[in-house]
Amino acid sequence: MIEITGLRRTYRMGAVEVKALDGLDLTIEKGEFLGIMGASGSGKTTLLHLLGLLDQPTSGRILIDGLDVSTLTDYEKTMFRLYKLGYVFQDYALVPDLTVLENVSLPAMLRKDRTEEQVTKDSFSILQKIGLCDRKDHLPRELSGGQQQRVSIARAMVNKPDILFADEPCANLDSENSRMVLDLFREINEEMKQTIIMVSHEDWHKEYFHRIVRLKDGKIVSDGLNEKKHAGQGTG
Amino acid sequence: MGKKELGVAFLLALRSLQRGSRSSVVLTVIIIAMCFTNMVFLPGLFNGIGEGIITQIVDYEVGNVLVAPKSGEQYVTDLDATLDRINSMPGVARATPHFSKGATLKYRQRVLGVSVKAIKPGDEKYVSPLYSKMVTGSYLGEDDTGEVIIGKPVAGDATIKQEDEFQASLGGVRVGDAITIEYGNGYTKDYRVKGIYSTGWSSTDNNVFVTWSDMELVEGKPLDYAEYITVKAKPGYDEKYIKDTLQQYGVTEYVQTTGDLLKKAMGSVMQSFAIINMVSLLVGIIITTVVLFIVITIKTLNSRRQIGILKAIGVDKEVIMHTYGLQVVIMSLLGIFFGIIITALIGVYLSVNPIVTPEWSATLYLTPLDYLTNSLILFMASVVAGYVPAYQVSREDIQSAMRA
Ligand SMILES: Nc1ncnc2c1ncn2[C@@H]1O[C@H](COP(=O)(O)OP(=O)(O)OP(=O)(O)O)[C@@H](O)[C@H]1O
Numbered sequence: 001m002i003e004i005t006g007l008r009r010t011y012r013m014g015a016v017e018v019k020a021l022d023g024l025d026l027t028i029e030k031g032e033f034l035g036i037m038g039a040s041g042s043g044k045t046t047l048l049h050l051l052g053l054l055d056q057p058t059s060g061r062i063l064i065d066g067l068d069v070s071t072l073t074d075y076e077k078t079m080f081r082l083y084k085l086g087y088v089f090q091d092y093a094l095v096p097d098l099t100v101l102e103n104v105s106l107p108a109m110l111r112k113d114r115t116e117e118q119v120t121k122d123s124f125s126i127l128q129k130i131g132l133c134d135r136k137d138h139l140p141r142e143l144s145g146g147q148q149q150r151v152s153i154a155r156a157m158v159n160k161p162d163i164l165f166a167d168e169p170c171a172n173l174d175s176e177n178s179r180m181v182l183d184l185f186r187e188i189n190e191e192m193k194q195t196i197i198m199v200s201h202e203d204w205h206k207e208y209f210h211r212i213v214r215l216k217d218g219k220i221v222s223d224g225l226n227e228k229k230h231a232g233q234g235t236g
Numbered sequence: 237m238g239k240k241e242l243g244v245a246f247l248l249a250l251r252s253l254q255r256g257s258r259s260s261v262v263l264t265v266i267i268i269a270m271c272f273t274n275m276v277f278l279p280g281l282f283n284g285i286g287e288g289i290i291t292q293i294v295d296y297e298v299g300n301v302l303v304a305p306k307s308g309e310q311y312v313t314d315l316d317a318t319l320d321r322i323n324s325m326p327g328v329a330r331a332t333p334h335f336s337k338g339a340t341l342k343y344r345q346r347v348l349g350v351s352v353k354a355i356k357p358g359d360e361k362y363v364s365p366l367y368s369k370m371v372t373g374s375y376l377g378e379d380d381t382g383e384v385i386i387g388k389p390v391a392g393d394a395t396i397k398q399e400d401e402f403q404a405s406l407g408g409v410r411v412g413d414a415i416t417i418e419y420g421n422g423y424t425k426d427y428r429v430k431g432i433y434s435t436g437w438s439s440t441d442n443n444v445f446v447t448w449s450d451m452e453l454v455e456g457k458p459l460d461y462a463e464y465i466t467v468k469a470k471p472g473y474d475e476k477y478i479k480d481t482l483q484q485y486g487v488t489e490y491v492q493t494t495g496d497l498l499k500k501a502m503g504s505v506m507q508s509f510a511i512i513n514m515v516s517l518l519v520g521i522i523i524t525t526v527v528l529f530i531v532i533t534i535k536t537l538n539s540r541r542q543i544g545i546l547k548a549i550g551v552d553k554e555v556i557m558h559t560y561g562l563q564v565v566i567m568s569l570l571g572i573f574f575g576i577i578i579t580a581l582i583g584v585y586l587s588v589n590p591i592v593t594p595e596w597s598a599t600l601y602l603t604p605l606d607y608l609t610n611s612l613i614l615f616m617a618s619v620v621a622g623y624v625p626a627y628q629v630s631r632e633d634i635q636s637a638m639r640a
């Protein structure tokens with residue numbers, strides 16, 4: 001569970017102060033598939049980076065499973081990201097010189113609690129899930145955008161993180177590939193009870209979210225459950 | 237920094253070299269190899285020249301220890317007793333006397349001034365490899381009289397006209413020919429040329445040798461004195477040790493080791509060599525350092541976002557630093573490896589085809605220690621050059637790196 005109180009992030013550009021986030025209060029439950037939506041510049045990426053421990057808030061508090069993450073040292077934050085968080089970026093951000101398998105294994109290889117066999121096993125099972133086992137020895141540039149994004153999701157999932165963050169993962173994809181990626185998220189969310197926090201500004205994506213938080217000028221303007229979705233889940 | 241982290245850093249480094257820009261890797265390795273070659277070649281050549289000269293000085297001039305007259309005297313006197321005493325010392329393989337006299341050689345129409353050296357052929361064999369350098373004929377026998385061996389440049393070549401000669405000679409003397417030697421004291425005698433030698437050491441090649449007994453005839457009395465005595469050490473015995481024992485056991489003559497003599501003769505030469513060596517070392521280090529620094533800096537600048545992403549997904553900054561640092565380590569190891577191969581090949585080539593001048597011949601003289609120290613120096617320099625930018629980029633804040 002994530003609890004946010006009074007979250008502010010201000011960028012100072014000389015004399016000008018940009019309030020990217022302006023006092024946010026939000027609680028995100030375990031297993032939620034949360035959509036963060038809003039216009040460009042509304043603070044979506046800023047919020048995601050703060051939740052993902054990639055940035056420091058100017059003020060306010062973030063508790064993840066009761067832990068105040070501002071108390072962590074730099075190294076502890078790195079380890080927290082490695083063990084508990086997963087990230088999917090808009091531009092896939094795969095290591096261009098590593099094969100698909102190497103990219104996916106990379107975060108697992110760094111974990112002290114994983115043997116080499118486990119790393120291999122986990123990597124293969126996640127590759128199977130995204131349906132790219134036969135491409136394991138290919139380099140990212142030899143894959144389509146949709147395939148690369150699926151590899152990037154596999155990399156984010158290989159350590160079975162508590163929370164998966166995705167910043168506009170479909171922005172570079174056509175609608176068919178976007179659907180493939182979103183279906184994959186839904187599957188992960190449903191099968192593994194995976195918490196997913198995803199930024200999007202495509203309106204049609206909201207059919208995938210349980211709950212939608214809308215930002216405007218760094219403030220939450222609406223926060224609501226996706227009724228249709230919940231109804232669907234309730235009966236399914 | 238655990239084993240896993242290092243393993244991941246190594247994997248990232250290796251893949252970046254394998255699958256990144258090949259040409260940049262190859263060029264960098266070549267530059268390092270060239271710098272290594274540059275660092276060891278000149279010093280190796282100078283050492284080779286030095287070693288070559290030293291070997292020849294030991295072989296043909298002074299042996300390991302030189303016993304010369306005490307100051308104020310012209311000769312080492314009481315020769316037989318002195319030789320016996322030296323020969324009985326521990327560590328002495330053999331001591332042999334030398335005596336020379338200015339003379340004029342005559343052969344057909346040619347006249348040539350040379351220094352005639354008297355040796356004891358049997359003893360000389362232990363001290364100098366002259367006996368093994370005969371190109372035609374044979375070496376002097378112990379009690380030969382009326383026989384002489386002459387250097388190849390003294391003998392000359394019958395096919396070269398006198399006016400075309402590089403240096404004056406007897407114009408083509410062959411083994412068995414008779415030459416006339418007229419000594420400074422007026423004594424004149426015909427000798428049969430028993431052999432012609434070529435040592436490659438010019439002062440010896442411009443001499444002629446007769447036996448000690450022959451020189452006694454020239455002097456008209458038993459030769460119980462010598463200009464100097466050269467002493468050959470037994471293998472494993474230190475020159476200094478022999479010098480000390482000789483002095484300790486009452487050899488009152490002036491005793492010097494080859495080292496003593498070389499220090500006097502070659503001190504300034506060695507100093508100039510050392511300066512040139514230092515310059516080539518510094519140039520090698522500076523080029524390597526600058527090139528690696530630039531290569532890695534460009535690499536890190538081009539992958540700032542990539543580095544930000546890696547940090548975001550939980551790769552520690554130490555791993556990032558080693559990812560780039562290890563690339564330098566790998567490239568510099570490869571460069572040094574090829575550098576060693578290149579210099580070794582040049583060394584082999586030069587040992588088959590030495591650089592020959594009339595005065596000396598030289599090969600590349602490099603010990604494993606030379607290779608090791610130069611490798612280490614270059615390696616250290618490149619590690620510093622690579623880790624500085626690697627360290628800097630690894631400390632960059634995630635936000636600015638990711639938005640790069
Ligand atoms: N490093 C920065 N320095 C200064 N201002 C920044 C910085 N990063 C973000 N901002 C500002 O903060 C505000 C929110 O930015 P953010 O990137 O969170 O928006 P966003 O909702 O993700 O937009 P988009 O949909 O275009 O990605 C914007 O006004 C932006 O200009």
Ligand SMILES: [Mg+2]
Binds near residue numbers: 044045046167
């Ligand atoms: Mg954004």
